[in-house]
Amino acid sequence: YVGLGATDRLHTYVNRVDGGHAVLDAVRAARSLPGTSLRPESRVGLYGYSQGGGATAAAAELAAAYAPDVQLAGTYSGAPPADLTETIKGIDGSALTGALGWSLNGFLQAEPDLRPIADAHLNxxxxxxxxxxxxxCIGDSLLAYGFRRSSSWTTDGRSLSQIVESEPRIQEVLDDQRIGNLKPSGPVRVATGVQDDIVPHRQSRQMAVDWCRKGANxxxxxIVLPNLGDKIVTNHMVPLLTDQGAAIDWLKDxxxxxxxxxxxxxxxxQP
Known part of the structure; x- marks a missing residue:
């Protein structure tokens, strides 16, 4: 991903365009490696879950315009954060609250005009x-910020979701990040746990609905499972494990x- 592990800039976490382009660039980079069996005509499959599911979904949408040389045979997108406005609500107060900070940092870097808005609201x-x-990294953030509320970060005690609702410019940025507005290239498999309360199930499902309406394959x-614990990541991560075999078989085909x-x-x- 763009900026991940770099010292000259921050990681643009869950940025639709940066994530999608990074995935497609990775395909091109793999093809350029010497001594491999890869060829320009080699079939390409993408596999991603959570942040990765959003990145592969975005890559499938952007491939036709950004990387027409990459012909996608299939894309697996698991638990994609396709609608960040809804995903913020799921993450806030969960074990992954720290991800809100990664998102904010990335978007403040990519959209400098958001900085005055952030400065006005952050304490x-x-x-x-x-x-x-x-x-x-994720381990440190779980320990330091797990189950915190974003309302403790703001000057007036409102949550980040409430601030988003009151700021048209932030809404505009997040609307532009929505995945599901473009028809993906090639067949796609979308999987989402119905109990996922961190990357909410309904918004992932809506992405699949939007793609279907555009005539995508x-x-x-x-993934129907019982509730395995509110906001503790299990409802988000266990569907990855239970669906993994079927997902890999689908991509292998x-x-x-x-x-x-x-x-x-x-x-x-289907729910």
Missing amino acids: DKGRAALEELSGM VTYEA RLEGRSAVSNCWSMPL
């Missing part, structure tokens, strides 16, 4: 959190040249 605790999280899989049959017709029957 000293919020600014310190952004500074600290700019150098934290979509295989949608709702695409890489072997077998056709995918869309199940968009089943969307009204």
Whole structure:
């Protein structure tokens, strides 16, 4: 991902365009490696979950315009944060609250005109959190910021979601980040746990619905599991494990040249 591990800039976490381009650039980089069996005509499959699911979904949408040389045989997108406005609500107060800081840092870097808005709403605790999280990985953030509320970071005690609702410019930026507005290239498999309360199930499902309405070849899989614990990551991560075998088999079939049959017709029957 852009900026991940770099010292000259921050990681643009869950940025649709940066993430999608990074995935497609990775394909091109792999093809350029010497001594491999890869060829320009080699079939390409993408696999990603959570942040990765958003990145592969964005890559499938952007491939036709950004990387027409990359012909996608299939894309797996698991638990994609397709609608960041809804995802903010899921993350706030969860074990992954620190991800709000990563998102804010990335968008403040990519959209400098948001800085005055952030400065007007963040208190000293919020600014310190952004500074600290700019150098934290997921393990550190779980320990330092797990289950915190973003309302403790703001001058008036409102949550980040409430501030988003009151600021048209932030809404504009987040609307532009929404995945589902473009028809993806090639067949796609979208999987989402119905109990996912961190990257909310409904917004992931909506991405699949939007793609179906655009005539995309979509295989949608709702992962039905019991509630495994509110806001503690289990409802988000366990679907990855339970669906992994079927997801890999689906992608393997695409890489072997077998056709995918869309199940968009089943969307009204699936949660």
